[in-house]
Amino acid sequence: MKFKPYNYQRAAIQWVLGHPRCGLLLDMGLGKSVITLTAIxxxxxxxxxxxxxxxxxxxxxxxxxxxEAEKWNHLQSLKVAKVMGTEKQRNLALASKADIYVIGRDSFVWLVGKYGGQLPFDVLVIDELTSFKSSKSERFKAMRIASPSVKRVIGLTGTPAPNGLIDLWAQMYCIDQGERLGKSVSRYRETYFETHKWNNIVVRCDVRKGCEQIIRNKIADICLSMQARDYLQLPKMITHTVKVQLTDKTAKAYAKFERDKVLEFKAEHGEEPTNVMANSAAGLMNKLSQFANGAIYDDDRQVHEIHSEKLDRLAEIVEAANGSSILVFYQFKHDIARIKAKLKGLKVVTYEGEEDLKQWNAGNIDVLLAHPASTAFGLNMQEGGHYIVWYGTGWNLELYQQANARLHRQGQKHPVTVYQLLCAGTVDERASAALEGKTGVQQSLLDSLNYLLRKYEQTTKD
Incomplete structure (x- = not known):
């Protein structure tokens, strides 16, 4: 695909070229990856x-x-090596000839130790910069040691919300070693924030009056900040399909589960008339959707966890939002407990009524969990945020559209970004396709059921 950069992308590319150590504080959806690769x-x-x-x-x-490297014509000559897997696999990747070496943040401490703090790279890209926001974390300590050994550092993250400025010190230190916000996080906190303590433990920090702009001005010479509402020349609602890859073991378990459930369904309901069959199909699809979401109910309504792939991806999206509130639509009650456990440390609230709505619109909730049926009609939620994540979409187009319209409505000041989390190779993909095709619920369920019946009828014959 030919890359035709928007003017703001051209400006961002030039910013990277002109600033050996810099931050791109760009909202999600503005193309940080292609900008960075183009500059490199x-x-x-x-x-x-x-x-x-x-x-x-x-x-x-x-x-x-x-x-991204494979997608754009001008980047296809770049060779990317993934430094992932076992230690042996990581070492083999590092020994291979490549232009870009990509490593998971959890392996970064190992990498710094391997090279004794002197990284053998010319450019260091930190994506997502908020991963290093804790000055007490091992990964930050490793970055503090290693980043001076690299001549170019590019930090990528979203534009920080005011309540995220307390975390900015460590992120900027990764880039400039404390030149702008100081060498000490405690001094940074004392200078720019009002701290609230309980038993001598800091429980909350509020930016002092007038200090938000001072902080932003101090980092303005190396950080380019762009908000989507100012630059995106796109429709007001942008939908991203986020494919979640299951591990080989889990993918095989899902395939077996799907086959067993479909054949079980055929034995029990094969002779039902079409209108009855659609209702029965809903139960089957729910079972498959539960598996895709990561947990299933047994006959006694006990929850059995299977995988955490969707939870991990959700956590990354929440982190990348960099302090902006997110509305998450869930499918099953067991999704609630698992999401709350995954996002421990954030204010995660399950929508129950008017008080939750007030708190959301006041910006007092980090993540609001809602079932689409409970928020689909009549609620004005646009003041609370502009990011939506569908943990599972379901099959009801009307509910899907109306739920998105809680944020995508008059009075919304930002483009609304919608993320659909879809487990690859599962029923998630068929549900999303049904919504895109604007097919009715009953017909969508029947179409998917017939697809699965044909699929496994052939395998049983073989």
Missing amino acids: QQLMDDCEVSKTLVVAPKKVAETTWTT
């Missing part, structure tokens, strides 16, 4: 750099950077 390609063409290290969340490291 130009630096390579000019013989300024040869090897780049990208440190990223695991799922992003597994797919995003390779996909």
